[in-house]
Amino acid sequence: MSARTLSGTLLGTARSEYRMLIRRWPLWCLPAAVVAILLATGGFGFGTASSDPSSMARLVGQQAIGVNLLVLVAIGALLADRWVRDRQLGVEELLFATAASPVSRLWGKYLGVVAAAATTLLVVWAVLAARLAIHFGDLSIAGTAALAYLVLVLPGLAFVAAFGLVMPRLVGVRLYQVLFIGYWFWGNLVPQHVMPTLSGTWLTPIGKYADAGLFAHSSHSLLLTGGGSTAAAYGSIALLAGIAVLLLTVFGLAERRRLR
Amino acid sequence: MITIRSLTKTYRRNLTALDGIDLDIGTGMVGLLGANGAGKTTLLRILAGILPASSGTIMVDGHDLRTPEGKRVVKRDLGYLPQDLGIYPDLTARGFLDYIAILKGMDGKRERHAAIESVLSLVGLDSVANRRLKTFSGGMKRRVGIAQALLNRPGLLIVDEPTAGLDPEERVRFRTLLSSLAADRTVLLSTHIVEDVASTSQDLAVLARGRVLYSGSAVGLAATATDRVWTLTRTGPPPEDAVVVSVIHRGDAAEYRLIADYQPDAAAVPARAGLEDGYMALMHDQRLPAAHPRQPLS
Numbered sequence: 390m391s392a393r394t395l396s397g398t399l400l401g402t403a404r405s406e407y408r409m410l411i412r413r414w415p416l417w418c419l420p421a422a423v424v425a426i427l428l429a430t431g432g433f434g435f436g437t438a439s440s441d442p443s444s445m446a447r448l449v450g451q452q453a454i455g456v457n458l459l460v461l462v463a464i465g466a467l468l469a470d471r472w473v474r475d476r477q478l479g480v481e482e483l484l485f486a487t488a489a490s491p492v493s494r495l496w497g498k499y500l501g502v503v504a505a506a507a508t509t510l511l512v513v514w515a516v517l518a519a520r521l522a523i524h525f526g527d528l529s530i531a532g533t534a535a536l537a538y539l540v541l542v543l544p545g546l547a548f549v550a551a552f553g554l555v556m557p558r559l560v561g562v563r564l565y566q567v568l569f570i571g572y573w574f575w576g577n578l579v580p581q582h583v584m585p586t587l588s589g590t591w592l593t594p595i596g597k598y599a600d601a602g603l604f605a606h607s608s609h610s611l612l613l614t615g616g617g618s619t620a621a622a623y624g625s626i627a628l629l630a631g632i633a634v635l636l637l638t639v640f641g642l643a644e645r646r647r648l649r
Numbered sequence: 650m651i652t653i654r655s656l657t658k659t660y661r662r663n664l665t666a667l668d669g670i671d672l673d674i675g676t677g678m679v680g681l682l683g684a685n686g687a688g689k690t691t692l693l694r695i696l697a698g699i700l701p702a703s704s705g706t707i708m709v710d711g712h713d714l715r716t717p718e719g720k721r722v723v724k725r726d727l728g729y730l731p732q733d734l735g736i737y738p739d740l741t742a743r744g745f746l747d748y749i750a751i752l753k754g755m756d757g758k759r760e761r762h763a764a765i766e767s768v769l770s771l772v773g774l775d776s777v778a779n780r781r782l783k784t785f786s787g788g789m790k791r792r793v794g795i796a797q798a799l800l801n802r803p804g805l806l807i808v809d810e811p812t813a814g815l816d817p818e819e820r821v822r823f824r825t826l827l828s829s830l831a832a833d834r835t836v837l838l839s840t841h842i843v844e845d846v847a848s849t850s851q852d853l854a855v856l857a858r859g860r861v862l863y864s865g866s867a868v869g870l871a872a873t874a875t876d877r878v879w880t881l882t883r884t885g886p887p888p889e890d891a892v893v894v895s896v897i898h899r900g901d902a903a904e905y906r907l908i909a910d911y912q913p914d915a916a917a918v919p920a921r922a923g924l925e926d927g928y929m930a931l932m933h934d935q936r937l938p939a940a941h942p943r944q945p946l947s
Contacts, residue, residue, distance in 0.1 A: 394754045401751030409739045479735025483797070486697045486729040488721050489752035 398489045402497025403504065406471065410505035419463045420513045427459065433517060440525045442533075443605060449533045450604025452517055453541040457595040460513060461545055462573045464506050466566045468553035471502050473562060491648055492641035495554070499637055503550045510546060514538050540603060540622070541596035544629045548594040551633035555640045591625040592632070598625035650675055651696070651805070651835065656705035658691050658859075666691040668859035670705070678831035680846030680853035680867070681839040682928060687856040689839040690732055693809050696837070697729045709805065725754060728803035732810045732839075734794040738783035742774055742793050745782055749797045768796040772826070788819040795826065806836045812845055824848050847924040855931060862935055867924050874922035874930040879907045881917040888913035892933045894926055908933060 410416060427433055433455060438448040472495070475481040484494065518534035557565040576588035577595055591598055601617020602625075651674040658667040667688045683689050694700040696707065698720040707714040709723045737745055746765045755761040769775040772792040777785075782793065791811065798806060808827065812820040828849045830836055840846060846853050846867065853870065855863040863870055879891070882904045887893050891907035898904075906920065907913055908930045920926075 393756055397751050397754070397756040401748055405737070405740065405744065405748040408744065409737060412739055475735075478737065479731075479733050480737060481735070482694075482699055482731045482733070483729065483735060483749070484752060485699045486724060486727060486731075487749070487752040488724040488754055494752070 395493050398493035399497040402494050403501040406498045406501025407505045415467055416509050420460045420509055423459050424513055440527050446533055446604045449537045450600040453537040454595055454600055457545045465549040465553050466570055468502055468550055469557045469562045469565050472554045473557050491644040495641045499554055506546055510542055540599050544626045545594040545596055547633045548629040551636045555636055591628045598622050652708045654706045657703045659703045666859050670861055672854055676835050678836045678850045680850035682846055682853055683856035688859040689856055690809055693807050693839055697807055698724050726804045728798035728806040730794045730798045730808040730811055736782045741779050741781055743778040746797055750800045753801045764800050768799045772796045787814050804834050809839045843925040843928050862931055870927040871922050871924045874926035877908050877930055878920045878922045878926045879917040880920045881905045881914050892929055894929050
């Protein structure tokens with residue numbers, strides 16, 4: 390199969406998946422509801438931050454972590470049916486009968502899912518960033534917010550989306566959603582000295598290492614194995630992306646073998 | 650040309666769906682008849698490259714379906730309409746066809762759009778192409794199904810129970826469409842509705858319990874019931890020794906169409922054998938033990 394056809398399958402699948410997912414109202418309503426409730430109850434506050442750049446960076450990083458902790462979990466649960474959905478809808482047989490590579494379809498679906506969820510998160514984050522800019526009267530916050538979106542929000546989304554595509558195929562959608570949400574809060578809210586979890590390592594998808602290392606949020610240091618540094622920040626981002634790629638690669642090969 | 654030799658398919662728990670199938674399928678419309686559970690869908694799924702066979706060989710225009718490369722080549726020239734057609738409800742008909750066309754390797758945007766417009770027109774859905782599929786009726790979804798199967802102008806078109814759930818008008822439209830497509834390609838039509846095959850296929854195969862009971866012309870299958878078809882109008886139940894093909898109740902009496910080796914009743918009148926008669930006679934004969942005596946009524 391030619392490279393052109395493989396890329397055509399990948400991009401075509403991504404485009405179709407994006408179109409289908411972006412129309413799902415829970416993808417918009419759930420994050421909006423979470424943020425609205427938090428804002429109404431005093432969440433995403435400004436604390437003691439000043440308009441000093443480092444103080445702003447800490448606040449932006451802190452709020453991005455908040456988005457990851459509370460909004461990303463909702464999105465991660467919503468994405469759980471995207472791969473198994475083809476079988477549930479009865480489309481799978483039709484797709485198998487084409488010459489399209491299941492690996493290309495998987496990556497296409499992944500890109501489409503990430504793009505759709507990233508769109509939602511971008512809107513949510515843009516609202517929060519605009520709120521910060523208006524409060525502090527400083528438009529340069531937009532740059533810090535954009536960086537936070539790229540290095541704090543997107544890597545977590547990439548990691549969560551990969552697991553959301555693969556794991557429900559093994560354990561079922563509902564069980565995955567329960568386990569995912571349960572582990573998410575247990576792992577991220579229980580202090581490491583009480584119970585060590587993967588959330589205290591570079592594998593934490595909510596971006597604590599990136600925040601501590603790049604946005605200098607010192608309070609994370611107590612929660613992180615080895616503390617926060619720029620190297621640890623980039624290491625965590627790379628590891629999250631790498632695990633996502635590895636998981637999808639292995640799963641893709643398994644699906645291709647299953648269909649031989 | 651499709652050549653199938655000694656094809657078997659055994660599922661888990663030793664469930665044998667296909668038991669040593671030998672078939673040759675050429676160009677044109679070929680019907681695949683059989684009751685539910687006969688193995689038709691299993692055979693079609695194997696031909697479509699979706700299911701692996703347990704043993705045996707399948708060659709499609711010289712390509713071996715047992716190899717990944719052979720499967721890939723065959724799939725590129727395949728149009729497949731499954732029995733249980735699934736769709737993406739949130740996509741429009743045009744969007745769905747565009748996606749399937751891409752998966753079929755139609756990378757060129759202009760070529761793809763032209764193919765989509767062509768099949769939409771062929772199945773009469775061009776005016777609703779931008780509507781979401783979840784708003785479509787069952788018949789319209791079926792038409793989308795045949796449209797996606799035709800996108801790549803396949804040399805092999807496999808349709809599994811294409812008229813299931815359609816109203817009579819839709820069924821006739823489908824059959825007419827399929828017949829027109831068979832002129833320059835192989836169309837394999839699987840159905841348990843004899844009328845669909847009778848209206849469209851010159852050649853057919855009959856499957857039962859995973860085996861081929863008959864392979865040949867539709868005329869030949871009908872001929873197996875020659876001199877064995879009777880019509881009988883009477884009150885009360887049909888004769889015990891006869892196979893009932895159809896019954897029409899008219900007041901107190903019923904008009905039976907029967908298969909019997911000998912005149913089942915003094916009032917029975919011989920009738921001309923059709924395809925359905927041949928099918929019923931075949932099904933009846935294969936259920937008889939080998940030494941079953943066919944006795945005339947005294």
